[in-house]
Amino acid sequence: MSLKKGAEVSLTIEGAAFKGKGVGKIDGLAIFVPGTMPGDIVKARIIKRKKNYREAKLLEIEQPSPDRIDPICQHAKVCGGCSWQHVPYEKQLQFKTQQVTDHIRRIGGLETPVLPALGSESSLYYRNKMEYSVSTKRWLTEEEIHSDEYVDDSGFAAGLHAPGRFDKILNLKECHLQRKESFEILDFVRNYCVKNGLEAYNTFEKTGYLRHVMIRTSYHTEDFMVNLVTFKDEPDTISKLSDTLLKEFPVITTIVNNVNDQISPTAVGRFENVIHGPGFIRDQIGEFEFKIHPNAFFQTNTAQAEKLYEVARNYADLKDGDIVYDLYCGVGTLSLFMSQKASKVLGIELVDVAVENAKFNASENKVENVSFIKGDMKDVFTQEMVNEFGAPDVLITDPPRAGMHPDVVARLCELKVPRMVYVSCDSSTMARDLKILSEVYDVIEVQPVDMFPQTYHVEAVAKLRLKQ
Numbered sequence: 001m002s003l004k005k006g007a008e009v010s011l012t013i014e015g016a017a018f019k020g021k022g023v024g025k026i027d028g029l030a031i032f033v034p035g036t037m038p039g040d041i042v043k044a045r046i047i048k049r050k051k052n053y054r055e056a057k058l059l060e061i062e063q064p065s066p067d068r069i070d071p072i073c074q075h076a077k078v079c080g081g082c083s084w085q086h087v088p089y090e091k092q093l094q095f096k097t098q099q100v101t102d103h104i105r106r107i108g109g110l111e112t113p114v115l116p117a118l119g120s121e122s123s124l125y126y127r128n129k130m131e132y133s134v135s136t137k138r139w140l141t142e143e144e145i146h147s148d149e150y151v152d153d154s155g156f157a158a159g160l161h162a163p164g165r166f167d168k169i170l171n172l173k174e175c176h177l178q179r180k181e182s183f184e185i186l187d188f189v190r191n192y193c194v195k196n197g198l199e200a201y202n203t204f205e206k207t208g209y210l211r212h213v214m215i216r217t218s219y220h221t222e223d224f225m226v227n228l229v230t231f232k233d234e235p236d237t238i239s240k241l242s243d244t245l246l247k248e249f250p251v252i253t254t255i256v257n258n259v260n261d262q263i264s265p266t267a268v269g270r271f272e273n274v275i276h277g278p279g280f281i282r283d284q285i286g287e288f289e290f291k292i293h294p295n296a297f298f299q300t301n302t303a304q305a306e307k308l309y310e311v312a313r314n315y316a317d318l319k320d321g322d323i324v325y326d327l328y329c330g331v332g333t334l335s336l337f338m339s340q341k342a343s344k345v346l347g348i349e350l351v352d353v354a355v356e357n358a359k360f361n362a363s364e365n366k367v368e369n370v371s372f373i374k375g376d377m378k379d380v381f382t383q384e385m386v387n388e389f390g391a392p393d394v395l396i397t398d399p400p401r402a403g404m405h406p407d408v409v410a411r412l413c414e415l416k417v418p419r420m421v422y423v424s425c426d427s428s429t430m431a432r433d434l435k436i437l438s439e440v441y442d443v444i445e446v447q448p449v450d451m452f453p454q455t456y457h458v459e460a461v462a463k464l465r466l467k468q
């Protein structure tokens, strides 16, 4: 069979692979097909030819997997938000566990036990933050593209970016990632703008008014924030819109207006106006309370973040008086989590605002034994720093997706920390780093934690102990 680009093939999907794509084999060659799941028999077209595999576009599901379910959302096929809605949640967890196990075995070369992924108590409506975008350019549906009629893609679209497109917005008619008022507010704002002549921002012409609608909700309190991100600072316009919103949605406790009059497409404004309420929401992770401002980082699935940090704290096996290092500490949540038994905790982080937030969070929670250092890990995490702060009894590392810089991994091997915990949002780079660390440390156990149901993403926590 020809497996050239453009060839149409029929195959059985046998596994769930990288980025949630289904994978099957033809004559021993792996074919990756997005939008499928194990057990599906599909027709697909080869779109990319690589030496050892092919990538294909799904044309038709000839026979669905007996496990396949109907997605709850009409946008599931096109929207980048939930690529696994056709997979039952129990199966999603199995695939995630398998993915982490494969990485640990194949990339890490380790036989370490991998426990079943810890599932989220709700597999929908679990996000505490949604950042919807607004644009004059609407993403067309397959039917519209193939229709004989002329379809106008301009207007006022509010929703999520079409996968891989910075300029086109999928005009959402429903969304199940955040509690139901979240989508209702987006829909209301869209209708209000159209009715009152408030234009969507036009990325190319740099005109229009509304750019994003960000909604932050709290898991532990009743706080509810709407952040309207606009291109222009128009006090009258925003106050009329806010008054109407408050009347319609009494659940809202604060409204903020970020004004982003710059080209960059972010929801972070050059300045911010607090229109109603305190300008932040309060939430809790474990025993700590956080004041969350519109653009502060906060874990998006609060309940699962608590589980993740609990696993990390158990693996750390803290003893009274421990010196703890928290590498890549972000806003210091893990540092706080580790602070109670420790004599002192040092968090290290690259981003300025994150370090400011971390200091703020520590002082708000009256935690005095944590300190934070700003800098690039490979430059600031030195022997001199360790001499100054004291050798760590426990070290937590939670690097970004790319994993740790090789110099940092080498330093950890030299440092010989008695107890170490590796938290990761990409088990393939974690496995790469663990392979090197395993020369000096035993990798005892790995626990995957599912923070993002309906997606292929999974966090994993590894417990390491210095070899005897």
Ligand SMILES: C[S@@+](CC[C@H](N)C(=O)[O-])C[C@H]1O[C@@H](n2cnc3c(N)ncnc32)[C@H](O)[C@@H]1O
Binding pocket: 299, 328, 329, 330, 331, 332, 333, 334, 348, 349, 350, 351, 354, 375, 376, 377, 378, 398, 399, 400, 401, 425
């Ligand atoms: C996965 S997040 C960790 C979040 C944090 N542990 C938490 O639970 O909230 C990774 C963090 O590493 C930081 N980071 C990325 N590159 C870095 C570097 N080279 N040096 C230090 N920190 C870095 C990022 O800014 C980010 O806050």
